[in-house]
Amino acid sequence: MTLNIGWIGCGRHASQMLMPQLAKNDLHIAAVCDVNEKAAAKAAWHFGADAVYGDFLELINHKGLDAIGMAVGPEVHHAATLAALAKGLPVFIEKPPAKDLANTQAIADAADKAQKSVIIGFQKRYATGNRIARNILKSEAFGPIMGLTGYYMNEPAYFAGKADYSSFYLHHCVHYMDLLPWLAGSPFADLSVRVNVSEPGHILVHLGFECENGSIGSVAMGTMQSRGTPTESMTIMGDHKRLEIQNIIHVKYFRHPPFKADDREATLEPGVDTLCWEPNFTAAANEDHKGYAALIADVAAAFKGEASAAPQIHEGVAAMASLEQMTALVGQEFKKQKK
Incomplete structure (x- = not known):
């Protein structure tokens, strides 16, 4: 079964490490999006996308999409994932899922409400x-x-x-x-x-x-x-x-x-x-x-409703909670050292 995916973010990491794995798992890149027009056009040509966008909201509204994937910054991860879930689309997002725990939890809440998967690119598990x-x-x-x-x-x-x-x-x-x-x-x-x-x-x-x-x-x-x-x-x-x-x-x-x-x-x-x-x-x-092929294979399985060990958004919430606890402790150490 082939699914049509819209992809947001066509930088070096996405175009070299993630996007090449999609076709291997019957995920057709139907549309791409990047604020860098040249990068988007190059990715569209390279991966056979039918449409190119500079605005992620326009891409999410592209007809016939079955899922959204993205590798951009944490602010866009948060905003674009919420928009995709509002359209009833499952999502793959590179880490970090958002800029902080609160926004990551907001994604998890929206995923639960929409009953759609949001998968996090915790690729270290797949090395x-x-x-x-x-x-x-x-x-x-x-x-x-x-x-x-x-x-x-x-x-x-x-x-x-x-x-x-x-x-x-x-x-x-x-x-x-x-x-x-x-x-x-x-x-x-x-x-x-x-x-x-x-x-x-x-x-x-x-x-x-x-x-x-x-x-x-x-x-x-x-x-x-x-x-x-x-x-x-x-x-x-x-x-x-x-x-x-x-x-x-x-x-x-x-x-x-x-x-x-x-x-x-x-x-x-x-x-x-x-x-x-x-x-x-x-x-x-x-x-x-490095594990990118294995990660995307599990992402594809999850999108198709098959058994998958892909890390879900609630695991992202746990990781971000630990990260915020760690950074707060680092901040305390900096204050001690300044005294």
């Missing part, structure tokens, strides 16, 4: 390494998740002008407000922060947390590393087991092997020795290590 880890963590063999530690870094590209950290929080940190509870299998119960700033725009936030299931952890997020180096790592502890996910493409699963140095008959035992995975980048097949 292959993270999905492998999550499936192992859900198994009885791993047992209770004791702790999670890691880092998720960026560079100060958000701060070409004034060091306004809101973009860093909304576009970067929000990913881990969703990913950490998803990996732990439990919502946050408590958060704490420590902050270090070397110069305006160069921030390091250490987030400590406890989840409702008793898992504890810490993660460092900041703008102090080059994007030209690996900027993401996660270690998840169980009892005599641990998972390590490096750069989202290297997964190691450590169990409880015996020492082998003095055992002349030592070998590798499938049940206890370390398992490793990394993608084959030389293969012609799409390894989808």
Whole structure:
């Protein structure tokens, strides 16, 4: 079954990472919209759209649409999603869903009223390494998740002008407000922060947390590393087991092997020795290590009324609530440091 989708926002991220996945899942881009006329026209030509708009309200009123997708800014996400829901259309929105928790909750309320899906682009769940880890963590063999530690870094590209950290929080940190509870299998119960700033725009936030299931952890997020180096790592502890996910493409699963140095008959035992995975980048097949293809596949399934694990707007509400709690704590730390 092919559905007609209207797409809002034709920038580099949308046109390179998201829109190419739509046709693979029988989602035909019938109309596109962008305030940049050249970007919209290029996307229409590239993806075979029949109509081009500069106003998202005009696109939403395009005849024959079955759903709306968008990757723009949080203010437009909020306004355009409400407009689409008012027309009875399900929606996919990139993260963040809105500029704050209140507007995200407004979207959730409108989605409930319209009885339509609003799906959030929490793509970190779909990165292959993270999905492998999550499936192992859900198994009885791993047992209770004791702790999670890691880092998720960026560079100060958000701060070409004034060091306004809101973009860093909304576009970067929000990913881990969703990913950490998803990996732990439990919502946050408590958060704490420590902050270090070397110069305006160069921030390091250490987030400590406890989840409702008793898992504890810490993660460092900041703008102090080059994007030209690996900027993401996660270690998840169980009892005599641990998972390590490096750069989202290297997964190691450590169990409880015996020492082998003095055992002349030592070998590798499938049940206890370390398992490793990394993608084959030389293969012609799409390894989808970032997870965009898998995300859009679930979006398409949800739009078609099929079984789907796509993250819904209420999960976006939870992530934004955690993000606002974290940013409030960061603000308190800044005040302490100024005294």
